[in-house]
Amino acid sequence: MNTPRTAAAPDARPSTGAVTAPSAPPARPRRGLSRRGRRRAVTVLHRFLLVVALLYFVAPFLWMVVYSVFPAGNLQRENPDLDPGALTLSSYRRLLGQSSFLQPMLNSAVVGLLTTLICLALGSVAAYGLARLRFRGKQVLLLAMMSTQAIPVIVLAVPLFIVIRTLGLFDTPAALVITYTAFILPLVVWMMVGFFEDIPVSLEKAARIDGCGRWQILWRIAAPLAAPGLAATGVFAFITAWSDFFLAKILTASNATTLPVKTASFQGLFANDYTSAATAGVITTLPVMLLALAAQRWIVRGLTEGAVKG
Amino acid sequence: MGEIVLDRVHKSYDGKTSAVEEISYTVQQGHFVTLLGPSGCGKSTTLNMIAGLEDVSGGTITIDGGRVDELPPDKRDLAFVFQDYALYPHMTVYENMAFGLRMRKTPKADIDRRVRDAAERLSLEPFLDRKPRDLSGGQRQRVALGRAIARRPAVFLFDEPLSNLDALLRDRTRTELKQLHQELGATSVYVTHDQEEALTLSDKIAVMSRGRLEQYGTPQEIYDSPATEFVAVFVGKPSINLFDAELDGGRLTVPGTGITVPGRGVTQKAADRKVRLGLRPDELVVHEQPQDGDVRATVKLIQPLGHATDVAVTVAGTELLARAPGFLNVRPGQEVGVDVSGARLHVFTADGTRRLSD
Amino acid sequence: MGEIVLDRVHKSYDGKTSAVEEISYTVQQGHFVTLLGPSGCGKSTTLNMIAGLEDVSGGTITIDGGRVDELPPDKRDLAFVFQDYALYPHMTVYENMAFGLRMRKTPKADIDRRVRDAAERLSLEPFLDRKPRDLSGGQRQRVALGRAIARRPAVFLFDEPLSNLDALLRDRTRTELKQLHQELGATSVYVTHDQEEALTLSDKIAVMSRGRLEQYGTPQEIYDSPATEFVAVFVGKPSINLFDAELDGGRLTVPGTGITVPGRGVTQKAADRKVRLGLRPDELVVHEQPQDGDVRATVKLIQPLGHATDVAVTVAGTELLARAPGFLNVRPGQEVGVDVSGARLHVFTADGTRRLSD
Amino acid sequence: MPASTLTPPRRPRGLPRLGGGRAERGDRRFNLLLMAPAVLVVLALFAYPIGYAGWLSLHQWDDKISPVHPYVGVDNYHQLFSDPAYREALDRTVYFSVITVLAGVALAIGLAVLLTQQFRFRALARVLLLVPWAVPPVVNGIMWHLIFDGDTGIANTVLRGLGIIDTNKQWLSSPTSAMNVLIFAEMWKLLPFLTLLFIAALQGVPANLYRAASIDGAGAIRRFAFITLPSIRTTILFALIVQSMWSLKVFDTIYVLTGGSGGPAGGTTTINFFAYLTTFSNLDRGYGAAIAISIMALVLLIAVFWMLLFRAPSWFVARGTRRRTA
Amino acid sequence: SGGGTASSTSATPLAPTSSAGGSIRILDDNTNKIFGSGVVARFEKDTGIKVEKYEQANFNDLHDRLATLFSAQDSSYDVVMTWAAWSAEFGRAGWLQPLSQSAVPAGVLPAALDAVSYGGTVYGLPKFASAQTMFWNKDLFEKAGLAPDTAPATWDDFVSAAKELTGGGVYGYAADLGNTDGAYQNFLRVLLLNGGTMYDSANKPVFNSDKGVDALDRLVKLLRTDKVMSPSSLQITNSSDLNTLFANGKAAIVFNWPAQYPVAVAKGALGKAAVGSGILPGIAVRSASIDGSEGFAINNYSKNKAAALKWLQYVTTAAVQKQMVQEEGWFPVTSSLLQDKTVTSELPIVSTYLQESRYQIKRFGAPWYSDVVQQLSTGITKAMLGQTTPKKALDAAADQASTIIAKYK
């Protein structure tokens, strides 16, 4: 499985292409032919590496999908039997018919959405303020925001647990919404600052001349223009909240259990059920994956441009 | 409607250095006034203070007799055209032009009429439903104008509105802008660092340098009688030739070059022996064969422009630029004669801050 | 060293439309040749093919007699100055200038000598240790030049190297560039869409339009005898006045305007009754009081330039631009006289593709 | 001195020190108002727990042993140095992190180069890249467990099919191979994000730089070395920092992949997992807090290390104010 | 023994009351299906107590979750699942409600009750009894030329039989050594069969005695020398995988929990006729086994302990126990049911259990169980992998165990 490794620098490959073209003395016009042949060789190599890389990224997930739609008996043997006739959605039907599975699903959705909304509301407004403000501690503040990511959740797990329990929020969606907000909000601010900085100040000046107040500028000019950023950040926040396992494991017991926790629980001591685990895995992944794919253009922009600039 | 008076207006961003030093002048109603100066001289700052986008640090601004310097921008009845146009990317052309009116709660029907009127004036009708990103640079520029026009304000402010256009379009739009002003007759303040724009467009020009007002006058005053050396250098293309000269009993001599002219109309005070002498290149005549009374010069560089030719020559080490009409048949290194006698004299004190000639 | 021959060079990006249609010309050794034309006409494409940054789709390019069109760029012994300078942002000025030499395994000492020499020539010594981002636009431009000079290639290629500079700096750098070329004497191909740059800098100009070569000649040939209507319009500022005219027995008449001139030196064939007539604005004379033989015109717009004034007038509905020297004391709406008799005639076939006058 | 006393007091207390008139002060107040809620929320939600964790780490707090929790000073931190389990976990973490961070960043650059070339289905390829990114870590663990199961995993089937092995390899049964599987699984998950970062960075490199370099005589390899790498330097730094943080914090995948044990034989117990086991399985909360805080210190230390290595601490600081020019 | 409770001093043992009502919440592991699919409903009907929630959680997650809950003094659950190790750990910490002797129904098997007690205090009632026995594949025995109905009675017999059985993709033996508990169980089983023990009477670890070293050595030999143990044993983290392996005919002999039986005889698997069941083959003793009984306990922070106790007792009733045996194959917790003819005829393994229960069945549940097992299993796995010798592995583990246990003094 060292294929991706060889992909390291295709740019650094062309020399290998010389194999296909007879080497010519340097700096002679006839060398042009080899130039073309070399290009073709590089192209072939590029496509090959590309296919390998994409297989690496997609195949594992597809295999889990396969696991979820074939009876375990077909797969847990020397050579898997992928007879299409054996295809069955029974495991999906079973899980989705079980309230003990639907409840976590609902919890995840509620927690994810609420967290996203709160983070976007607080975070984008703060990011706007930060983007427009110039003061000495600004960089430090941004850096502090980012350095919250350096804190392992494990440091906060016990204290958070105690706080949450004291507030009487243990095993409620609110517990998760609050803690996720703490972890995601700094990231949202960090990402959104970049987007707001990209909005030309002259637009806001124009709006002021046109008669907008401060809130109106925020609402009518800045927010719509940062919409792609909001979308990207929102998807990012949602996926982060949706995917969390650790905090949900610590801060919930049953009522507010989320999908990842439920999914992880399919590997028990006496009832290891690979098909259910795979099915739950697919179900857990699909919503966020669809979201990610739908918003992919924004995400790429949001994650990268929001995160790294200059 | 639209007389603007700046009275000792002053701006400092950091509380220490001045971006604009106490500036006073009056923009007459209906006039087109240009703020001209190099980058960083405080043009935009001045314009922003008039607009209310920046607070004044001192002094007062009045429009039609009413003090406005404490009013927010939207209470000042003015429109602003930005260098980058500042069109709202998420709104159509129509919405862009209507936005200012909507914010002012103008009735729907009125808005529509005024937007369509402005669009017609600028031939923007076909684009009303497009977003700014689907327009060319020139079209965007027109939308920015349209947005200002639709508002029908008492005062138009422009901050280098043409500088993002390419040369051809810039010339064309400049002409359109001038025509528009002739039609609308609204007071306009226009910022540019391009002297040609300033000369062609303005009723009056305010030349600024390092936050100070160097001269305020009509284009002809500015060009024919620059008040300071800075103005003389900044206005006019190609740039004026400037020499350290000596003024002595009515004669001006540029030491070591053999250039000497009678100082017609130059007022000399005791202190003004050492002066600065300016001669515009297009007022110098180049003779391929040196003639009597010509300064002898060696050709250094020839730059034909089609209708004229710029010739850089050296006179005893001092460089001199002359512009001759048509194509001039000279070669680098060739000896030519330069006749300076026909040139108008621009004489300034040695520090360049005061004009001595009339 | 450095003669470039383009022989039926052709380029198509998509295999269907031509970005450059079979173009042939020779750039003589040591000449400064400008590719001039509007945006998208194929100037950069041509230059890139010479550089080897684009493959040719057809035809051949030879430098000093050797075919180069299949060689990679680094085997062609040329330097390239980009519009955006393309300075390596992570290298100091010194490293930028040394990079090309390092890549060619030039000895360290040699590199140092050549870089310092180039830096001195361009007064870049104080900046050698800076990164490009710490330089002004003009300084960056000079570094880009320095990088090219340090390499001492047979051929210099420039792709609009001045267009990112502001007007003042552009003029100054243009002059420096011309001087530099005079000193180095290396063959140079220069792309621009600015006719003034082309006229001032070039030994020869290749005017291009839509991938085709319109005319190849010296600045004077291009300006005084434009081969096509396109060249006439594109070269010369302000732009030439053009009319649909009738050529009849040696007389040219612009119908409905009263403009009529004897067709001196115009060769007429049977088919050429309907022609296009071009008159340069600076060859027209405006009389504040109409005189005998003048065409009567109404002033529409006045644009003073200082040394001259552009006056747009209408003659029976047809617009005409004239440039008069100095400040002209006329007002929009005023009636003036325009004397066209002194203007050189530029007569083209009705489709503008062939010149009829000499 | 006299000058400043003459000027009217322009600066109300608590506001950033800048000049300006009424409107500008209003703007600043407004912006501060916008920032306040988020900053306060983050402060509140982090300050207390971190303080609490620090306090815990100074106590002997083992729920199973005793309900009394005496103050023990830095004893817990002292224990870190003598605890072989911590040492081993640290070693494993270094192994895991060095590979995931260095190889991850290197591979991601390679992949980004692959994906920035022109080819027909480039948009689709970049979409597919998002698949692993969207997979929750828990599912990631399950997935690789299915694949690397020694008996029924598809990995063995494929490798047998290719003739690379002839008897099934028990991937998850030895500590080293389980750790390698874990690295493989984590790489799968982390590469897309890093690759996306680098794709954006590569796209930001002006094409003319490459053209200038090729005219200057640099071939493909040297263009990569002299232009590409230096141009994406800040992104590399960012990726190294971010990935270091994540690598040190990896938990979910280990938990699921190893059935919550960090096994076999503790082979996949990184310090973060060790902190978890100590805190939640052994209920030794004081020591657990000390371990966790040591991780935090480590993360910050490594971030500083990368910054110093790149001699560009100013980049992070400058980012807040830099504005993209159109 | 170290039975001194640290914190449960205030708790008076709970005795049954007649007036139990209200509602309770139950947290179980995911071993049993019968509660969710009927027993809970019947309990509600029979007692009038409402079961607000019956939740099943992953066994692997449960310890940490319970510990977290308890340390937060949470009362979300009234009843929690327990077994030997947790009864000790949580009981000692004062998190489980001690039961009075009167709360324990008559006839509960001592081994099963042991799993819910620690240090003489009963903290809960068992829900099923369990011990490992031997299962073998009669078809494979026949194929290998061994007598299909005769079980190997000694370790050596077992090893030589396993050798005969190994080959052609089939292994003579397989185990579940993949996780912490699994490694410990497999070692403990051989240790007991070799006549060894975990701790001496002063709770000093003695599993590194000669007997212990020999026991681990035998286990290692199965894998590394005799190569009769399926290599996948090292990655099997749960008995259900082992169940599948045996049921698929990949392993001829396994030592496994009773739940192996229904899986093996299920449709599509081996079938009744092919599954042999017997007691574990001995080394120094004839046989011995490890205990896997589970039960329910009452959260000490529960607000409705009386009703919770009702549930505990209800689970031990004959009706529930019978269903448990019949549907899931676990052993009943009362001796009366163990003798029940209908039960034994249906499940031959019940009589095997009866036989096995004549010998030692232990688990050594203790408060330090999870810490010690973690250390010990690391050593065992390393020894299995040949990375260390059994002696070194056990000595090191014993050292660490002493340190850990010392904390509980």
Ligand SMILES: Nc1ncnc2c1ncn2[C@@H]1O[C@H](COP(=O)(O)OP(=O)(O)OP(=O)(O)O)[C@@H](O)[C@H]1O
């Ligand atoms: N927001 C600001 N904060 C601090 N200093 C500023 C600010 N805006 C402008 N300045 C400074 O004030 C001075 C005048 O700037 P201004 O923008 O008015 O110049 P300008 O004449 O418009 O120049 P340009 O032609 O480059 O637009 C400059 O020195 C500039 O650096």
Ligand SMILES: Nc1ncnc2c1ncn2[C@@H]1O[C@H](COP(=O)(O)OP(=O)(O)OP(=O)(O)O)[C@@H](O)[C@H]1O
């Ligand atoms: N890489 C390319 N792929 C496809 N078409 C191209 C490419 N580069 C240029 N073209 C097209 O080829 C034609 C000529 O382009 P070229 O860049 O040479 O023009 P130009 O004269 O340099 O214009 P400009 O002054 O705008 O730089 C244009 O129509 C352009 O759209």
Ligand SMILES: [Mg+2]
């Ligand atoms: Mg400005």
Ligand SMILES: [Mg+2]
């Ligand atoms: Mg171009």
